[in-house]
Amino acid sequence: MDMNRRDMLKMSVAGAATVAAAATLTGCATKADAAETATAAAGAAAKIMGKHKVVIIGGGIGGMTVANNLKKLDKNMDILVIEKNDTFMSCPVSNTYLGKLEGMTLGTFIFDYAQPIEKHGYNWLQGEVQAIDRKAKVVTTTNGAVGYDILVLSPGIGYNYEAQFPTWDAKKIAAVKRAAPAALIPGSEHIILERNLNNMEDGDVIITVPKGKFRCPPAPGERASMIATFMNKEEIEGKVIVMTEGTGFSKKAAFLQSWKDIYGDKIVHLPNSKITDVDVSKKVITYIEQIGTGKKDDLGDEIMKPVTKTHKYEVLNLMPLNKASDVITMAGLEVTKDTFGKVKMAGCTFATKTDADIYAVGDVVGHAIPPSGQTANWAGRMCAQEIAARLKGGTYTLPVKSKPDPAGNVCFSMVGDNPEQAVRVVHEFSWTGAVIKGKGHVPKEKNGLYRSKGTAKALRDWYRGLMGDLFA
Numbered sequence: 139m140d141m142n143r144r145d146m147l148k149m150s151v152a153g154a155a156t157v158a159a160a161a162t163l164t165g166c167a168t169k170a171d172a173a174e175t176a177t178a179a180a181g182a183a184a185k186i187m188g189k190h191k192v193v194i195i196g197g198g199i200g201g202m203t204v205a206n207n208l209k210k211l212d213k214n215m216d217i218l219v220i221e222k223n224d225t226f227m228s229c230p231v232s233n234t235y236l237g238k239l240e241g242m243t244l245g246t247f248i249f250d251y252a253q254p255i256e257k258h259g260y261n262w263l264q265g266e267v268q269a270i271d272r273k274a275k276v277v278t279t280t281n282g283a284v285g286y287d288i289l290v291l292s293p294g295i296g297y298n299y300e301a302q303f304p305t306w307d308a309k310k311i312a313a314v315k316r317a318a319p320a321a322l323i324p325g326s327e328h329i330i331l332e333r334n335l336n337n338m339e340d341g342d343v344i345i346t347v348p349k350g351k352f353r354c355p356p357a358p359g360e361r362a363s364m365i366a367t368f369m370n371k372e373e374i375e376g377k378v379i380v381m382t383e384g385t386g387f388s389k390k391a392a393f394l395q396s397w398k399d400i401y402g403d404k405i406v407h408l409p410n411s412k413i414t415d416v417d418v419s420k421k422v423i424t425y426i427e428q429i430g431t432g433k434k435d436d437l438g439d440e441i442m443k444p445v446t447k448t449h450k451y452e453v454l455n456l457m458p459l460n461k462a463s464d465v466i467t468m469a470g471l472e473v474t475k476d477t478f479g480k481v482k483m484a485g486c487t488f489a490t491k492t493d494a495d496i497y498a499v500g501d502v503v504g505h506a507i508p509p510s511g512q513t514a515n516w517a518g519r520m521c522a523q524e525i526a527a528r529l530k531g532g533t534y535t536l537p538v539k540s541k542p543d544p545a546g547n548v549c550f551s552m553v554g555d556n557p558e559q560a561v562r563v564v565h566e567f568s569w570t571g572a573v574i575k576g577k578g579h580v581p582k583e584k585n586g587l588y589r590s591k592g593t594a595k596a597l598r599d600w601y602r603g604l605m606g607d608l609f610a
């Protein structure tokens with residue numbers, strides 16, 4: 139193991155620079171920030187700053203796509219985007235930053251909002267949404283309140299530690315979040331995870347995969363691959379353990395095949411295992427593993443026995459249950475009763491079921507389509523068409539096709555470096571029922587392999603294309 143190199147990394151000023159970058163990216167909350175936020179919020183209620191035809195909450199992939207496309211459809215449309223962060227950071231492809239793939243630095247994933255604002259000419263409000271009054275049609279933020287005719291919600295996800303760990307108090311949740319960040323929401327979490335990896339000694343990395351609907355289901359598998367790549371490059375001894383509560387996970391066959399071929403036994407899938415506790419100071423997790431007894435029940439299924447175990451880790455990437463962003467609760471929209479709470483939609487459209495003047499795109503939508511950036515980008519275009527048609531007094535319905543749309547979603551995952559190789563899942567979308575549906579499959583490329591160098595190249599091209607669409 140190259141101790142000198144990693145020791146040097148620990149000692150370098152890079153850590154300090156990273157903290158500063160993280161604070162800029164997310165407006166990381168300090169006590170002073172919190173006080174400032176509370177004061178701003180109190181002032182905000184009194185400060186109504188005008189009304190816009192379309193207000194979009196969230197300058198992420200879905201929201202930016204709606205804003206850009208509305209302006210392409212009608213350059214005079216009065217649009218305001220509200221976003222809490224001052225810069226955009228991409229989650230897609232960010233795992234390759236952990237794997238230290240060529241050209242994949244922090245700068246590859248951060249973009250300036252000034253360019254699209256200037257190019258398309260919409261209004262921008264940097265502030266955190268704190269309340270939505272649907273009756274008055276007013277959105278209150280930390281930097282003032284605004285009125286709307288049409289509201290579009292693309293606020294992404296939040297974490298639900300409370301539902302997954304009901305015995306943990308707020309202090310414990312904060313400590314675990316800080317020490318073992320999920321890194322599913324853009325910003326400092328990714329940077330802390332990267333720093334934890336840079337600082338690690340020989341030992342295991344544990345990734346816990348959430349149950350239920352969560353952002354980018356193949357992300358944990360790709361992350362395991364990229365962390366194993368990093369550990370191999372740095373000659374770090376230890377395993378990458380992917381812990382799942384059930385037996386399955388997204389693109390499982392493709393990942394297991396790639397892991398075995400590329401990494402031998404370095405990446406281990408631990409099924410039927412539910413994390414119950416974390417001691418961040420001792421770096422130990424407690425989990426319950428369901429172990430087969432060899433006996434069968436009346437239906438012929440193996441009887442399982444829960445066994446409580448502990449495991450010492452070097453780095454923990456605890457991905458908790460996901461839920462729709464709190465912005466959805468603020469809007470008081472009807473949501474699904476699962477732990478995520480997807481926004482119920484008004485049929486095969488991006489208008490919500492509860493309020494015809496509120497639209498939703500991105501990870502929060504209640505359609506049966508994958509929560510991905512590619513889907514958010516597709517939905518954003520469709521939503522913009524719907525709103526533009528409505529404002530011209532018409533209607534827009536998704537184009538009826540004799541076959542499902544084959545390019546609804548393609549989600550790539552990098553699985554190896556030197557040479558770069560990736561796998562992909564492809565979803566066809568159809569919209570003949572009550573909701574838009576996606577049907578996915580993971581294609582084999584050549585010689586029975588799910589991965590290929592061509593798919594890795596396609597991943598880089600796709601990322602360049604998506605960021606170009608949003609920011610060029």
Ligand SMILES: Cc1cc2nc3c(=O)[nH]c(=O)nc-3n(C[C@H](O)[C@H](O)[C@H](O)COP(=O)(O)OP(=O)(O)OC[C@H]3O[C@@H](n4cnc5c(N)ncnc54)[C@H](O)[C@@H]3O)c2cc1C
Pocket residue numbers: 195196197198199200201220221222223228229230231232233265266267268292293294295321322323324353354357463465499500501502509510511512513514548549550551
């Ligand atoms: C590690 C990882 C890898 C991924 N890889 C891929 C991939 O390869 N391909 C792919 O297609 N997808 C990928 N994804 C998924 C993709 O990032 C998401 O599906 C996509 O970003 C969803 O878009 P969105 O607009 O719903 O949310 P976001 O892009 O997260 O945007 C939400 C925005 O709302 C803002 N916001 C939230 N709350 C407030 C508030 N109260 N006030 C103001 N602003 C607010 C946030 O700051 C954010 O900018 C990946 C995700 C992760 C985590």
